[in-house]
Amino acid sequence: MTDMNTLFQSADWKSEKHAPVIEVSKKDGYYWVDVSVGKEIAHPNTTTHHIRWIQLLFHPDGSKFPFEVGKVTFDAHGESPEGPDTSTVFTEPRGHFALKTGKPGKLIGLSYCNIHGLWRSTINLNL
Numbered sequence: 001m002t003d004m005n006t007l008f009q010s011a012d013w014k015s016e017k018h019a020p021v022i023e024v025s026k027k028d029g030y031y032w033v034d035v036s037v038g039k040e041i042a043h044p045n046t047t048t049h050h051i052r053w054i055q056l057l058f059h060p061d062g063s064k065f066p067f068e069v070g071k072v073t074f075d076a077h078g079e080s081p082e083g084p085d086t087s088t089v090f091t092e093p094r095g096h097f098a099l100k101t102g103k104p105g106k107l108i109g110l111s112y113c114n115i116h117g118l119w120r121s122t123i124n125l126n127l
Contacts, residue, residue, distance in 0.1 A: 007117070007118055017037070017038050017040075017041040017042065017043045018037065018043060018111065018113050018116055018119045019037070019111075019119050019120075019121050020035050020036070020037055020054060020109030020110065020111045020119060020120070020121040021034075021035065021036050021037070021039040021040075021109070021121065022034075022035055022056075022107050022109045022121055022122075022123045023035075023036075024107065024123070024125065029100055030098045030099065030100055031098070031099050031100070031101070031125065032096070032097075032098055033056060033069070033096075033097045033098070033099065033107060034094065034095070034096055034097075035054050035056050035094065035095045035097070035109045035111075036054075036092075036093060036094035036095075037051045037054065037093040037094070037111050037113075037119075038051075038093060043093060043113070045090050045091075045092070045093075046090075047088070048114075048115075049113070049114065049115050050074070050090075050091075050093070050113070050114055051074060051093035051111055051112065051113055051114075052073065052074060052112045052113070052114050053071060053072060053073040053074065053111070053112050054071070054072050054093060054094070054095045054109065054110070054111045055068065055070070055071040055072075055109070055110040055111075056068075056069040056070055056071070056095065056097050056107065056108070056109055056110075057069060057107070057108040057110070058099060058101065058105055058106070058107055058108070058125070059105050059106045059108060060101065060103040060104070060105035061103055061104050061105045062103070063103075063105070066106075066108060069097050069099050070095065070097045071095075072094075072095035074091040074093065076089045076091065093111065101125070101127075102127070103127070104124070104125055104126050104127050105124075105125055106122050106123070106124055106125065107122065107123050107124075107125050108120060108121075108122050109121045109122070
């Protein structure tokens with residue numbers, strides 16, 4: 001049986017282009033969370049090497065399981081539309097989420113690179 005932790009790679013996003021960057025602000029009772037890949041060191045954004053999806057989880061302190069806040073997929077990445085403008089569509093690997101909670105906990109950002117696999121970053125969400 002595979003230990004799930006061995007499937008994820010993690011590193012400081014300032015030194016690794018694949019690690020998700022989690023940024024949080026609070027406004028109108030919501031935590032606004034931006035998750036991106038390639039903030040400090042740009043990740044390749046080509047048809048052969050790109051980020052396929054980003055997911056955000058929230059694991060409240062004292063809870064057994066995390067909650068999935070949301071997921072963004074970049075399904076049209078590298079595709080070319082038909083018609084007079086046949087330029088290729090490229091998507092930037094970033095997602096914007098809003099959540100309300102009354103408990104502190106951990107925000108967990110996940111990303112998937114089509115070549116280098118699964119990546120994970122976490123930050124504490126303190127109320």
